[in-house]
Structure formats: structure tokens, C-alpha cells
Amino acid sequence: MEDKVYLYIEVKSVIEDTIAAIATALGASGVGIIRISGPDAAKIADQVFEGKNKIKLRERPKYTISYGTVYDENKTMIDEALALVMWKPHSFTGEDVIELQCHGGTVVLKKVLELILKAGARLAEPGEFSKRAFLNGRLDLAQAESIMDIITAKTETAVKMAMGNLKGDVSKHIKSISGDVLELIAYLEADIDFPEEDFIRLNEEEIMRRLTRIETQIKTVLQTYQGGRIIREGLKTALVGRPNAGKSSLLNAFLQEERAIVTDIPGTTRDTIEECYNLGGIPLILIDTAGIRETHDKIERLGVARTKEIVMAADIILYVIDIKEGVKEEDNAFLSGLPPNKVIVLLNKIDVYDNKVKEQKIRGQLTGYKVLFVSAQENTGIKQLEQVISQLFFENGSINTDKLYLTNARQKEKIEKALEALTSAKTGLLRHIPTDLIEIDMKQAWIYLGEVTGESVSEDVIDEVFSRFCLGK
Ligand SMILES: Nc1nc2c(ncn2[C@@H]2O[C@H](COP(=O)(O)OP(=O)(O)OP(=O)(O)O)[C@@H](O)[C@H]2O)c(=O)[nH]1
Ligand SMILES: [Mg+2]
Known part of the structure; x- marks a missing residue:
């Protein structure tokens, strides 16, 4: 135990260099920010940035902004910029921090960063600003991870x-x-x-x-944790079943848009389609898959293999059956390989089906599974399905945001x-x-x-x- 605590103290004492990195996403945008943190942050920034008021950044009071220009070594103007100064310990990292707000183009930002590195900063590693915030006691580890x-x-x-x-x-x-x-x-x-x-x-x-x-x-x-992971990463929900069961139609019904191609030709979906859908705060990652069947078509066979992989990684499997066709041998074979607690069987196309006797028989064939009757075409049963899904994972079927996850x-x-x-x-x-x-x-x-x-x-x-x-x- 002592060893570990000791190591922690040792790490704390080695921060002596100044790091820099582009803090905003690269691409065309109005503003791009370069962050410099460490004991020489101002000294380094002063070598590349000249304020219009000619006051050196290292002489500025904390939390002030200077308007000025970034120059290269030949005094060629590279960009106009705003420089923000934050003196230790009152910054995110707990060190001296200068942030340069430049124009957002990739080339400009990379050029300014290059000048800062030449002036003596080291390129920050991923997460290094947050790591310094942690080592300087600004955040604990769990807080840093929440960033x-x-x-x-x-x-x-x-x-x-x-x-x-x-x-x-x-x-x-x-x-x-x-x-x-x-x-x-x-x-x-x-x-x-x-x-x-x-x-x-x-x-x-x-x-x-x-x-x-x-x-x-x-x-x-x-x-x-289970609830927490789902809120953070989303609930992987695979739409699976024989060709033409209506999987892609169900995806479209959820999203309320024609996202996937739907035809009456079995084997329409070849590759998987993934879309995120917000179910009352739960990100539902809907994955439409290729219908499962024995096939000689090379592309379709690859699609079916992919479906099997998706099913293994899914949190929920929505197994779709065309109610007119009923439960077939292939359905039983596939269902028997799945954990029943993850499966919800959707009997689709109830809009064209009103055989109550047969309905009972189908239910009997699916004992042990949650079964819902839906129609992708008429949007029936989708709300009920949403409730069933949220109830599977959250008490009272909804997320209690006051609770700790x-x-x-x-x-x-x-x-x-x-x-x-x-x-x-x-x-x-x-x-x-x-x-x-x-x-x-x-x-x-x-x-x-x-x-x-x-x-x-x-x-x-x-x-x-x-x-x-x-x-x-
Ligand atoms: N009447 C009716 N027809 C539906 C319903 N859902 C889907 N269909 C029809 O069933 C056919 C197949 O629908 P898809 O959504 O492409 O089926 P799929 O399961 O994605 O099929 P594959 O991609 O081939 O595996 C299409 O002609 C749809 O219009 C429904 O609820 N009611
Ligand atoms: Mg499809």
C-alpha cells in the first residue's frame, strides 16, 4: 500500500515542462484554440504572440484577454489571435495556462502550434492536461474520467x-x-x-x-453499472429474423424516416445499418441486419455471418417474425442459440392478420419469450415495445437522473x-x-x-x- 502512495507523490514532483496542443476539433471552423500549460507557458507564448497593446503576456493580470498577432521567426504574420491568461493555481491544470484563440483552419492552427513547439513547449500527450489537473489536486481520478x-x-x-x-x-x-x-x-x-x-x-x-x-x-x-453503461454507451439493439420479416421497416418506424431500403424481395438488406435513437434519454443503438437464411449468394452469406456477430454483442435482440408466415423451423433453430432474457419476439404485420386462434398457437410456440404484436407499416405496438425495453433495464421504466449511476x-x-x-x-x-x-x-x-x-x-x-x-x- 505504501509503495503505491509513494509512487503517486513521486509522479507529482516531476511536472516541470510546458506542454501544448490544439484543444479544438480540427477542420474548418470559426475559432480554434491552442492550449499551453506549464511553468513557461507565458514565456513561450510571448515568443510567438504580440499583443496590440505591446504588453507581454507574462505581465498581464490573471483572467485577462489580449488581442494581437501571431508571428513566425521572420516576423511574418501567421494569424490574428486572442490570448487568455490564467495563472496557477487558478486554471484547469492548476498550472500557468495560456490559451490562444486563432482562426479555426487546420493549416493555421498546425502552423501556430509548430511555432509554439519550436519556442520550447512539448506536444501534450492525449489527456495530459487532465492528468496534470489530477496530479495538481484539481480533480480526482473519477472526476477526470467523467470529463x-x-x-x-x-x-x-x-x-x-x-x-x-x-x-x-x-x-x-x-x-x-x-x-x-x-x-x-x-x-x-x-x-x-x-x-x-x-x-x-x-x-x-x-x-x-x-x-x-x-x-x-x-x-x-x-x-x-448496467444502467450507467447503457446511458453512456447506448443499448445495442439488434433487429434480427428471416428475410422479409420486416426488420428494415421496423427500423424506419422507430426513426420515423425511410432510413433503410425496404422491398418485398427477400434478402434486401445485405450489410448492417446502425442508427441511434433517443428512447426517453436512453440511447438505443438500433442495428438492422441481413435476414438469416441459407444462401449461395456470396454477399448475402457475408451479411448473414455479420448478423450472427452482431447478435452476440447485442444487449437486446428484437427477433422479428412475419405473423402470416408463423414460427418456422429456422426461427426455432436460431432462437434456441440466444439467451431468452435478451430476446423480445416481434410478430410483425398484424395489420394484415386477424386470426385470433392462430395467434394463440403462435404464442404457445414461443413460451419463455417476451412476445409483442406489432405493425411496422402502421406503427402499431412501437410505443409498447419502447416501454418493454426501458422496463428491462430501468426501475419504473425510466431513468432516475437524481440517482448515482x-x-x-x-x-x-x-x-x-x-x-x-x-x-x-x-x-x-x-x-x-x-x-x-x-x-x-x-x-x-x-x-x-x-x-x-x-x-x-x-x-x-x-x-x-x-x-x-x-x-x-
Ligand atoms: N403489411 C405489412 N407489410 C409489411 C410490414 N412490415 C414490412 N412489410 C413489408 O414486408 C416486406 C419486407 O420488408 P423489409 O422491411 O424489407 O423486411 P426485412 O426483414 O428487412 O427483409 P430483408 O432485408 O430481406 O431481410 C416489404 O414489402 C414491406 O413493405 C407490416 O407491418 N405490414
Ligand atoms: Mg431489411
């Missing part, structure tokens, strides 16, 4: 949730749990170190009670490991093994929880987290 969630959010709900995490919702909760773990460790430690002394001791029953309470809290956090896979993994360590401590306690061995498990749990927020974390973990960020963030 990427905000950038990549697919719906407003996802942004709202990521904002909550940036404010520290996850961190606060995890820190409170890890505080309870630490308190228990302190009791155990006192018992080991001062066995003779007279102080309030926790008996085994009480230790077990507290361990179980912590375990329940951790489990509750972990349970929110764990969204990050790395954080989840660490919390799972903390849970394992706690469970092992409980098993040890039941077997009456010596207290110092139980304490080892407890400390391990505490370290894992600390790795979520970055309180106890190694350099490797830090590098791993920030390498997933985009350039300039």
Missing part, C-alpha cells in the same frame, strides 16, 4: 449524469464507503497492536455486521475487486482466522476503493486512465 464521458455523451441524460460525476457524486460515495472500511481497519489494528489495553473492542459479531453493511453498499453501487468500466472493475477482498475478509472471519490476516483483505479492499478516486493509485493506473483521453484535453 471524457461529457465529451462522448450521446444524450442529454448522459451529459447530466457525467456532470454529476464531475461534481464528485461517485467520488463522494466511494470515499464514504472507503472511510467505513478504514474505520474498521483501525479497530482491528488497535486490537492487534494493543491487545492488553482497555478500549472499546468490536466483537466478531459486530465486525461481521459492519462488513456486511459495507458489502451491501458496494453491491448497490455495482448494481447501477456508475458508468466507468475501470471504476467498476476496481469496486468489484474491493468487493472480492471484503467477501474474503468475511469468509476469514467465519473461519476464525487470525485478525491480522483479515486485516490484509480489508486493506486490499481499501486500496481498490482508493484506486477509483485516485487516493491510492500507481503511476501505471494514472497513465492508463489518461491515455484514453483525446488530444488537447
